[in-house]
Amino acid sequence: MTATDTTPGPDMGEKKMSLTVKIMIGMVAGVILGVIFNMIDSAFINTHIVGGLFGMIGKMFVNALKMLVVPLVFFSLLTGVTGIGDIRLLGRVGGKSFGLYLATTALAIGVAIMLALIIGPGKGFDMTGVEVGGIEGKAAPTVWNVFAAIVPTNPIAAFASGEMLQIIFYTIVLGVAVLMLGSRSKGFVEGCEYMNEVMMKIVTIVMSAAPIGVFCLITKTFTEQGIELFIPVLAYVFTLTGALLLHLFVTLMLMLKLLTGLNPFTFMAKIRPAQMFAFSTASSNATIPVTLRSVTERMGVDNSVASFCVPFGATINMDGTAIMQGVATVFLANVYGIELGLVGYLTVIAMAVLASIGTAGVPGVGLVMLTMVLGQVGLPIEGIALILGVDRLMDMIRTAVNITGDAVVTTIVAKGEGKIDLAIFSDPDAGVLTDDDIHIDEAAEAELAVAAHKH
Numbered sequence: 001m002t003a004t005d006t007t008p009g010p011d012m013g014e015k016k017m018s019l020t021v022k023i024m025i026g027m028v029a030g031v032i033l034g035v036i037f038n039m040i041d042s043a044f045i046n047t048h049i050v051g052g053l054f055g056m057i058g059k060m061f062v063n064a065l066k067m068l069v070v071p072l073v074f075f076s077l078l079t080g081v082t083g084i085g086d087i088r089l090l091g092r093v094g095g096k097s098f099g100l101y102l103a104t105t106a107l108a109i110g111v112a113i114m115l116a117l118i119i120g121p122g123k124g125f126d127m128t129g130v131e132v133g134g135i136e137g138k139a140a141p142t143v144w145n146v147f148a149a150i151v152p153t154n155p156i157a158a159f160a161s162g163e164m165l166q167i168i169f170y171t172i173v174l175g176v177a178v179l180m181l182g183s184r185s186k187g188f189v190e191g192c193e194y195m196n197e198v199m200m201k202i203v204t205i206v207m208s209a210a211p212i213g214v215f216c217l218i219t220k221t222f223t224e225q226g227i228e229l230f231i232p233v234l235a236y237v238f239t240l241t242g243a244l245l246l247h248l249f250v251t252l253m254l255m256l257k258l259l260t261g262l263n264p265f266t267f268m269a270k271i272r273p274a275q276m277f278a279f280s281t282a283s284s285n286a287t288i289p290v291t292l293r294s295v296t297e298r299m300g301v302d303n304s305v306a307s308f309c310v311p312f313g314a315t316i317n318m319d320g321t322a323i324m325q326g327v328a329t330v331f332l333a334n335v336y337g338i339e340l341g342l343v344g345y346l347t348v349i350a351m352a353v354l355a356s357i358g359t360a361g362v363p364g365v366g367l368v369m370l371t372m373v374l375g376q377v378g379l380p381i382e383g384i385a386l387i388l389g390v391d392r393l394m395d396m397i398r399t400a401v402n403i404t405g406d407a408v409v410t411t412i413v414a415k416g417e418g419k420i421d422l423a424i425f426s427d428p429d430a431g432v433l434t435d436d437d438i439h440i441d442e443a444a445e446a447e448l449a450v451a452a453h454k455h
Contacts, residue, residue, distance in 0.1 A: 026210075034223045037223040062281050070162055070167065072203070072289050076199070077172070078171050078178075081172055082175055083304040087176060090175075094308065097308065104251075104252070106349055109323060109349050109352045112322070115243045121331045122330070122332065122334030122335040155167075162285070199289075200293065203290070217281065244397050247323060256411065260412055261415075262415065270425075273290060274290045277290045291310050297430065302419035305419045309413055313410065317402065319405040321369065325348065325370050332374065332386070347377055
């Protein structure tokens with residue numbers, strides 16, 4: 001640093017508040033304000049403040065996240081495939097991640113059903129006055145149709161509609177073709193790497209608005225839902241929440257420790273921003289950019305693995321949704337006095353795993369998938385009306401579980417392939433983003449431009 005340069009560096013002066021802390025503050029403030037607004041029940045507040053201003057800001061924030069998903073997945077995955085360089089390694093990464101995702105989903109719903117059978121939510125529930133509305137039944141797909149739908153008939157249409165499995169399939173095929181062309185693809189690969197960096201920079205820009213976006217989303221949710229909706233189905237809510245937390249803090253962390261030897265506490269600290277995004281948006285797909293950033297920049301997972309496993313997991317790995325389907329099935333079976341038996345619960349596990357493969361990572365889709373599971377085991381679809389009121393808040397929790405499962409499997413696969421930087425994983429400050437980072441980047445770029453002009 002020269003004598004005339006008095007600008008403090010990023011490691012000097014007062015330590016800036018991290019974006020994660022600001023998001024947590026926004027979330028807590030949103031819960032408190034939302035509950036207060038719900039108790040006030042003012043038509044002006046509900047219509048103009050919450051439904052108007054907060055609804056607009058929250059929707060803009062979610063739309064900004066969704067705006068990133070398709071181009072980020074495309075360029076990141078394409079860069080990852082070409083970066084692997086070995087088609088056999090790509091096959092191993094895909095096979096391991098697919099097997100682990102199915103295993104975690106099956107384990108999640110199995111544990112959820114056992115916990116629900118022990119607690120017994122729904123026993124003695126009075127069905128008087130319950131009416132159904134808003135949910136239509138969904139036919140159960142065959143396993144053949146699920147896998148056949150992975151291949152897009154029109155890649156452009158798949159990109160336009162955000163069909164993640166089809167986008168992933170097409171991008172992998174394109175990446176393999178690029179590898180087969182060898183050195184002739186150098187310019188194309190460099191262009192994709194540049195676009196991947198551009199997309200990650202846009203992620204940084206969007207994340208700078210996260211505290212405000214999360215505050216508005218949480219305030220709107222708690223203003224509209226309140227806490228009184230939990231009372232009639234309290235046993236279901238407690239059982240589902242308990243099953244989700246059990247899978248999150250016990251099952252997934254045990255898997256991480258046993259299969260990688262990494263510290264679960266370090267992992268949980270570094271995945272927290274993505275969990276908060278997932279909680280506020282209730283969308284695994286919308287959280288993909290943040291999850292990708294967390295596992296690569298915070299945990300040190302190589303992009304060649306992360307760019308495949310994270311979007312793949314957001315599409316087929318629905319641990320939280322599967323847990324909800326297991327607990328809801330037991331709850332409704334108790335409500336209607338129907339004994340499913342061992343075969344019935346095994347059917348629920350199989351159907352939930354199959355449904356998770358073809359389930360889009362968007363808010364509320366779990367209820368639609370639940371109609372398929374209920375129809376398969378002979379339970380009335382009308383029973384969904386009982387849990388409809390609390391599902392939005394439950395959806396927020398299970399989405400956080402979903403993306404944590406994605407990150408755990410990604411880390412396990414990366415560790416097994418030697419594609420993780422353990423120094424970054426162990427560094428508590430690695431990849432921490434503050435609201436000054438964008439300005440620091442701009443200053444650094446300006447210095448580089450001046451230096452280049454001098455030369």
